[in-house]
Amino acid sequence: MSEDLTPIPPASCVVVSGGSRGLGLALVQDILGRGARVAAFARSVTPELAALAAEHPEEVYVEAVDITDVRAVEAFVRAAGNRLGPIDALVNNAAAGQDSLLVHTAPDRIASLIETNLTAPLLLTRAVLRRMLAGGRRGRIVMITSVCAQRGYSGLVVYAAAKGALEAAARTLAREMHGRALVNCVAPGFFASEMSSALGSEQLDTITRRTPSGRLVEPTDIVPLVRTLLFEDTNLNGQVLTVDGGSSI
Amino acid sequence: MSLLTRNDIRGLMAEVVAAQGKRLPDDDGALLRDIGFRSLDFSELALRVEDDIGHELNFDAPGLRQIASVGDVLEFLDSLQRM
Numbered sequence: 001m002s003e004d005l006t007p008i009p010p011a012s013c014v015v016v017s018g019g020s021r022g023l024g025l026a027l028v029q030d031i032l033g034r035g036a037r038v039a040a041f042a043r044s045v046t047p048e049l050a051a052l053a054a055e056h057p058e059e060v061y062v063e064a065v066d067i068t069d070v071r072a073v074e075a076f077v078r079a080a081g082n083r084l085g086p087i088d089a090l091v092n093n094a095a096a097g098q099d100s101l102l103v104h105t106a107p108d109r110i111a112s113l114i115e116t117n118l119t120a121p122l123l124l125t126r127a128v129l130r131r132m133l134a135g136g137r138r139g140r141i142v143m144i145t146s147v148c149a150q151r152g153y154s155g156l157v158v159y160a161a162a163k164g165a166l167e168a169a170a171r172t173l174a175r176e177m178h179g180r181a182l183v184n185c186v187a188p189g190f191f192a193s194e195m196s197s198a199l200g201s202e203q204l205d206t207i208t209r210r211t212p213s214g215r216l217v218e219p220t221d222i223v224p225l226v227r228t229l230l231f232e233d234t235n236l237n238g239q240v241l242t243v244d245g246g247s248s249i
Numbered sequence: 250m251s252l253l254t255r256n257d258i259r260g261l262m263a264e265v266v267a268a269q270g271k272r273l274p275d276d277d278g279a280l281l282r283d284i285g286f287r288s289l290d291f292s293e294l295a296l297r298v299e300d301d302i303g304h305e306l307n308f309d310a311p312g313l314r315q316i317a318s319v320g321d322v323l324e325f326l327d328s329l330q331r332m
């Protein structure tokens with residue numbers, strides 16, 4: 001393909017990791033609502049995700065896949081492309097949370113957090129980009145990172161290290177993919193989900209108190225930003241958009 | 250290495266508290282807030298227990314948030330070393 005300097009087109013077929021619940025499910029619904037096709041996976045397919053696939057068999061492809069299983073992830077990307085057509089976007093959303101001081105986190109738990117939250121998203125990104133490039137297409141990658149990649153929060157050392165590394169990777173990839181892909185991150189503050197359910201009400205109150213907008217983030221605050229990065233012609237590239245009500249300023 | 254008794258753990262806790270120039274109350278119901286025993290003091294105590302029993306006691310933070318009294322600390326570490 002000769003160098004194409006026109007804007008990268010809106011996403012038409014998006015892979016969403018961790019699309020079974022929480023933010024991931026909201027993203028799957030939104031992408032579908034925009035008329036794009038979507039391939040989503042998680043370790044288990046929830047009834048909500050299964051219902052979407054049953055209602056929209058031509059537009060939605062879902063499977064139970066563990067993101068740390070490299071072969072299964074590659075097979076999923078291939079199968080999704082065969083079912084839905086060429087993939088031109090990825091939202092790296094699946095992640096595992098942490099709530100333990102580094103000194104009390106077992107070495108194998110540290111390795112597993114890095115594998116799920118950093119190595120696996122990089123390998124998934126690689127798989128999607130390889131197919132995109134091989135097909136001569138251009139596309140968009142969105143990493144869901146976290147405000148804790150930029151600010152310190154106790155109990156999240158390994159998780160934060162992985163999210164910070166993803167942000168660094170996104171910047172580097174934005175340059176490396178030189179016009180073939182827009183690569184950006186959305187970094188949410190804390191929002192209610194299974195991942196953050198370990199936070200006590202006292203901690204949630206403290207976070208809310210320290211948030212200038214006065215309210216915690218909700219998936220409905222995050223979804224429009226991802227939508228913009230997937231579908232709009234903004235020329236945003238290699239950036240981190242933080243959505244946290246201003247708590248990190 | 251063998252497990253520590255509740256009293257052994259209390260002894261280690263008294264050492265951590267003494268290093269800060271304070272005395273550990275005899276009452277298990279004494280509140281950590283009143284003694285000024287903070288979460289990293291708990292970490293220090295857990296690491297001392299690990300040294301004595303010869304294996305790591307890893308744990309998540311939510312369990313720690315329930316701990317309010319000296320007795321809670323002893324209970325938590327005692328059950329952790331048995332897991």
Ligand SMILES: NC(=O)c1ccc[n+]([C@@H]2O[C@H](COP(=O)([O-])OP(=O)(O)OC[C@H]3O[C@@H](n4cnc5c(N)ncnc54)[C@H](OP(=O)(O)O)[C@@H]3O)[C@@H](O)[C@H]2O)c1
Pocket residue numbers: 017018019020021022023024041042043044045065066067068092093094095096116144145146147187188189190191192193194195196
């Ligand atoms: N919640 C927050 O406060 C918060 C704040 C900042 C950033 N974030 C980020 O926002 C994103 C979404 O988080 P959330 O709060 O919506 O989390 P969540 O409710 O726990 O959902 C996580 C999703 O990822 C999937 N997943 C987890 N481990 C997986 C694995 N090994 N393989 C495949 N899928 C896996 C889960 O499904 P299975 O368990 O079935 O696999 C689920 O679909 C994550 O990247 C998270 O780091 C969250």
